Amino acid sequence: MPFIANTDQQRQEMLELLNTTMDGLFADIPEELRCGELKLPTGISQQEVQEYIGELAKKNKTELTCFVGGGFYDHYIPAAIGALVSRGEFSTAYTPYQPETSQGTLQAIYEYQSMICRLTEMDVSNASLYDGGTAIYEAVVMALASTKRNKIIIDDSVNPIYRKMLESYTTNLNIELVTTKNNDGMANRDELKAQIDDKTAAVVVQNPNFFGCIDDFTDIAELVHANKGLLIASCYPTALGILKTPGAMGADIVTGEGQCLGLPLSFGGPYLGFMATTKAFMRKIPGRVVGRTKDVHGNDGFVLTLQTREQHIRREKATSNICSNEALCALSALIYMSLMGKEGFKQISQLCADKASYAYKRLRQIEGVTPRFGAQWFYNEFVIDVPGNAAEVVNKLIEKGFAAGFPLSRYYDDMDNSILIAVTEKRTKQQIGMLAEALEAVI
Amino acid sequence: MKLIFDKSVPGRCGVMPAKSDVPTSVNLKPELLRNQDAQFPELSELDVVRHFTDLSNKNFGVDTNFYPLGSCTMKYNPKVSELIASDTGFANLHPLLPQLRGGGMLTQGALQVIYETDMQLREITGMAGFTMQPMAGAHGELTGIMIIAAYHRANGNKKTTILVPDTAHGTNPASAAIAGYSVKTVPSNKDGVMDFDALQEMMDDEVAGLMLTCPNTLGLFNPEIKRICDLIHSVDGLVYYDGANLNAVMGKVRPGDIGFDIVHLNLHKTFATPHGGGGPGAGPVGVDEKLLGFLPVSLVVKRDDGTFALEYNREKSIGYIAPFYGNFAIVLRAYAYILMLGKEGCLRVSENAVLNANYIKERLKGHYDLPYRQVCKHECVFSAGNLLTKYGISALDIAKGLIDAGFHPPTMYFPMTVREALMVEPTETESKETLDKFCDAMIDLTEIAKNNPEQLKAAPISTPVGRLDEATAARKPNISYNCPLCG
Amino acid sequence: MAEQGLKYTESHEWAKIEGNIATIGLTDFAIEHLGDIVYLELPEAGDDVTAGTAFGTVESVKAASDLNSPLSGKVTEINEELPDNLETLQNSPFAGGWLVKIELSDASEASKLMDCDVYEEYLKNQD
Incomplete structure (x- = not known):
């Protein structure tokens, strides 16, 4: 049995010292409250569980290029x-x-x-x-x-x-x-x-x-x-x-x-x-x-x-x-903060702002894409409006390999055309360019 | 002892940030910028690795020492679960993906894990459905109390009182109170379990529910548990099962079958996910049929075509209690653990947990006061009261003496119904050899208490620090290093 | 030992009534039981207090107790120095360690409090 150290013989010795049986140890639980055998499968080995859950992991599409943020970001982890x-x-x-x-x-x-x-x-x-x-x-x-x-x-x-x-x-x-x-x-x-x-x-x-x-x-x-x-x-x-x-x-x-x-x-x-x-x-x-x-x-x-x-x-x-x-x-x-240190942390922070700023400028060049808000300062995330339904547009971009951003209509009534786009230090100029081309193609 | 800040050398950096490949650097308006850099230390990667490796060596963990901390179920945490949780197919999965149109299909593996864990926990507890969202046991309690409130509100009732036993964990009354209830404490009887007659006297229409740990924090199973549930139900109250001690009865009895309406489980206890020095844990909450509609959004459902989806549109739900699906990577570890245990394993867990606790109880009962002598479940509670009276040695002194013997101490001074309490929970993953060594050490300590009490008063001496001045720490708190604002 | 001439509560506060003003403190028994006191929270002058309800808290390392007002009224003065000089509370609970002074709104409430002898008797039944 995995993760249980006592052998059958040891269990026997211990029960003898206690002058009881395993059933005796549970005699305080009224008979009518006991459950029958659990309807779970028989236990499997470490190797099998790793293989089985490994297959489940493969069903998750983590290979999409991620521009989704919303407070939760794809940053590099040292x-x-x-x-x-x-x-x-x-x-x-x-x-x-x-x-x-x-x-x-x-x-x-x-x-x-x-x-x-x-x-x-x-x-x-x-x-x-x-x-x-x-x-x-x-x-x-x-x-x-x-x-x-x-x-x-x-x-x-x-x-x-x-x-x-x-x-x-x-x-x-x-x-x-x-x-x-x-x-x-x-x-x-x-x-x-x-x-x-x-x-x-x-x-x-x-x-x-x-x-x-x-x-x-x-x-x-x-x-x-x-x-x-x-x-x-x-x-x-x-x-x-x-x-x-x-x-x-x-x-x-x-x-x-x-x-x-x-x-x-x-x-x-x-x-x-x-x-x-x-x-x-x-x-x-x-x-x-x-x-x-x-x-x-x-x-x-x-x-x-x-x-x-x-x-x-x-x-x-x-x-x-x-x-x-x-x-x-x-x-x-x-x-993380110790490894980054004073300078590294500042640089990563600036890099996120720089890349988002670049992405914002690049995406604005696409005909039909407009900034949602007036001249505001933004950090590493911004909102653009696209022609047509934003949720639809984001859906089409999944097929092209992008988690392109978060459509805001889910939480805001008047934002059916708006997408929230996040850029971290992990996104490259090339990926931003490819996102722009894909977006241009679907709208 | 040097803090990481003391080791800083200007100019060092532990991680080289990636080079910028975008053409320009954005100049934000100066008023929006911080006026001085965050004063983080400057260290090489090796500096950082050595610092934290040094710190780790100043800790006891289950991997290094027997850790019989009562009510915390410090069992061994299988390493394969860590490997599974770090699979990039899970670790890199963004939680907002399923909220994109068509996004559910991008996360089928993760949704299946949640769905199947729900099924496992239903079978283990006899409940009708679970939410995986609560991020710790106490968070599960709060969720459960919110469900109780929603249930009564839906029935047009405004009940005001939650009952808890005097042996309850502090989280029970705290959870009930922050959810807006007044809390009343039910006394224990001479056998150490809830006094049924006292409970009966406390019953009125204001009783919204009762929170109960079963077996309780003395490790005792209340044979009247069914009557208690029936009594609460008789005033349309709900009965809440604090699953902190499920390790004692898994596979033997199911809270759902007894009549409990709501259950929380501590995955970091019963299902062997690492305690992490104080979290992260996970506290899934299960409910019976009549409360299913009140569970938080979202829930994972299985469609007819065999795919999995998140259900958000749930009218009676208490709403969002977590941003997403709970501490998913913890749920994943527990899922793997239950798959490895299987039905026989679940039973073997509780049997061996109970056997180990009773073995310790038997070996130590002549040496320490044992306020409740009947068979215990997963933990047993001793009192150092006799040592205090005879030799001036307290539960605290015994605990500190155990540290020098190489053991993490039991829980002390809890439950509050036992004077000078020492609450020992060995768990099923410990061997007879370890238990024997621990018992030998405990018995030795009684000899030292008698012959050389000063040695115990001075303990521990084998640790990086001796006993610490907690009064000064609380009187003049120093809780941040050289804080520029604190001076 | 409790002092004569003061009034006492079951939660171990004392009150010294002089005309319309009562000085409130904590008994030596309570202070010994708390152990090392680490923190004291008092109300502000001008706050209303009600007999039998909390007007502040006193904390040791491992315990926290409410300070219950023996009488109802308005706080006129608090012992400003005390929170920073907790040893005074421990050394002189019935004098320098007073907590607050209140202007009574209902002087008749005093009759519900214990006299010194009754309180001493009450203490014999406490552990």
């Missing part, structure tokens, strides 16, 4: 990450409840927290959350609790998937969730200003937003602060290699999806939610937090800290129910 995170000392450990046996994990989390603070220019970070969407939800809960108010305003230029998640999570809570409609691809200043009031717990915005447009939320931060509310900013870490940080804009809580920091797309997960905040909200942040301290001999060491916020101590009064987070993904992100 080889050292996989080699390091697959070390059993990291991957087969658990939450570092015993600090003396977990200094590796704890120091890594402390370094990760420090790295996230440097990336976002915020004071403190937690040890990770599940993903960028649940991170927004957790930030909203934190804002509701901190301000004791119940109104949340979110602009529809925030990732629509995250907005749908927030709607689900707040259904049973007594809150007013207001969505403002973007103005030509940017967070809608007029509507936001009209909505922010003394009931407002937080305003939620995203930079670059779902359409790839770059914004500066300093004015919104000032406005919401004047009303004693908070600014929650969701952001894209790769972009922060060059873009103005949420910290510099005055955000109170920063969230985002860390998949771009060395994690594979893996059909949706596991990913990495991150969260950072200001010193003022340090004791309100959800999830694990690692702190640096001294041991009995005066040596530096690390521990889980501020634990009284958490479910295992405060139970129904905890700031969040999170227990397992995405520690190994946070480790991947830490190693």
Whole structure:
């Protein structure tokens, strides 16, 4: 039997010591509750399972040239990450409840927290959350609790998937969730200003937003602060290699999806939610937090800290129910940022902007293709309008070997002709040229 | 101890970015740019590899040490599952592809994995359908509570209370509370399981549901479990099965058959996906027939032609709880594991998990207080109360002493119903030899407690650091290195 | 040891009533049970408090407790220095370690609180 060490003889010896039988060990389960034999196939060997699932993997079309983003990107992943995170000392450990046996994990989390603070220019970070969407939800809960108010305003230029998640999570809570409609691809200043009031717990915005447009939320931060509310900013870490940080804009809580920091797309997960905040909200942040301290001999060491916020101590009064987070993904992100370093990270960030800018210019040369929005600054993703139905156009491009972009009609009523196109450092000038030719051919 | 930031040497880079092949560099408006570079360390690839290899050597993991952390099911994680998850056919698959027109056909392999895992988990639990989306056990709990709320709302009821036992994991009350419920705690009886009479007294129309771990966190199976489910159902409440301890009963009993309405499973526990130092895990949620409509969007369905598709248009659904299909690469590992186990394997898992726990209980019962002496399931809970009274040695001291003996300590001070608790879960993947060594070490520690308690108070001495000052860490938190804003 | 002349709650707060103003603190028993206190969260002056409900929290490394107000009223003053000098709470719970002062809205509530002797008796049944 795979993965079970005891031999039949050992089992017998153990049962003899216990003076019972295997059935005896389960005698506390009433007979009428027992199930019969499970209707599963007989177990198969390691070799067979690898072959069988390998065939399933081949049914996935990963060979398409990928221009789909939407918050989840096809970035290059340096080889050292996989080699390091697959070390059993990291991957087969658990939450570092015993600090003396977990200094590796704890120091890594402390370094990760420090790295996230440097990336976002915020004071403190937690040890990770599940993903960028649940991170927004957790930030909203934190804002509701901190301000004791119940109104949340979110602009529809925030990732629509995250907005749908927030709607689900707040259904049973007594809150007013207001969505403002973007103005030509940017967070809608007029509507936001009209909505922010003394009931407002937080305003939620995203930079670059779902359409790839770059914004500066300093004015919104000032406005919401004047009303004693908070600014929650969701952001894209790769972009922060060059873009103005949420910290510099005055955000109170920063969230985002860390998949771009060395994690594979893996059909949706596991990913990495991150969260950072200001010193003022340090004791309100959800999830694990690692702190640096001294041991009995005066040596530096690390521990889980501020634990009284958490479910295992405060139970129904905890700031969040999170227990397992995405520690190994946070480790991947830490190693990614360490490998890239100050210069490399900035260069990758700039490269994504450059390639997107090139693709935008190239695609605009096609007759019938128009930019969706006015003269906005965009990062590595942009929206074009095509003649005819965008979903149809993207469908035709699949046959030509491209995942050409994301048709926006799925989430926006008035965008039947619009495609959201993402370009990462992995896309080449040649691939962009081929996409342009293919697009020209199908429209 | 040096941090990675301390090792930085200006001018180094661990990865050379690809050369730009586009003609121009875009100049964004200066006001939109950050005014100083992100202060990441500058290191060579070897610097980085050595730093993290050094860190890894400061950890205990299942691969290096026996890790009987109660309620966490730290079993061996097969290496073949890692290989399967890293197959580029899965790893490079963009989750938005199926949302393109005709895109479902681009991801048939991945959709089949989700569909078949759903079928496996249905059979193992007796539930009618699963969502793979919850990204951890606690996330599954929240999803389950949201389903409970949606069910009552659909029936025109507004119930306000969720019941949890006093032995519950902290996530249970926390999940219920953040979903908007008030939480009431049901006491245990003298046998360590939920007190049925007390439960009966707490029943009223406000009870929306009960969350229960079965066997509970003391490793005890409640023989009255069926009556409990019936009682909750009698006020139209729903019963939630916290699957943290499924490893104890897999193949023996199915929560769906008992009468549970909602189940979450921790794939990182029962189905051997790596715990990762605290995640990522996965917490699929299964429901009975009447709750199928409330499961989150999307669900994978099998069409008549044998292809797989995602179903989004589900009127009663609680909506999106994850961006896509959950922690897919974790689900994939669990799928591989269940294929390897098969029906016999599932049964062998629980039998050996329970045998190993009872073996430890038997060997140690004369040496440590055993508050509940009946047969246990996958874990057993001792108390160091006698050692504390006699020699001033606490559960914490025993835990630290075990580290010097080369073992990861059990869960301490939980469940809260046991004083000085030490909660041991050996799992089925450990051998009798390992269990014997562990028991010998535990018995040795009682001798040391008696003869040389100072040695235990000073433990551990074999680790990179000794006991740490947690009070100062919490009083004056240093949680970010040289943060430019913290000063 | 609890002090004479003060009023006590079952959740181990004390109140010293002087005219219309009550000074609120935490008893030595509560503080010993919490262990090393690491954090204290107090309300702001001007906040309303209600008898029997939380007005703040006190945390040790492994526990967190609500601070329940013995009486109802409006907070007039808080012990500003205390959160940064937690040792005062530990060294002088009945004097320098006071938490807040409140202006009472219903002085009759005091009759529901325990006197020192009753509280001492109550403590004998606590573990």
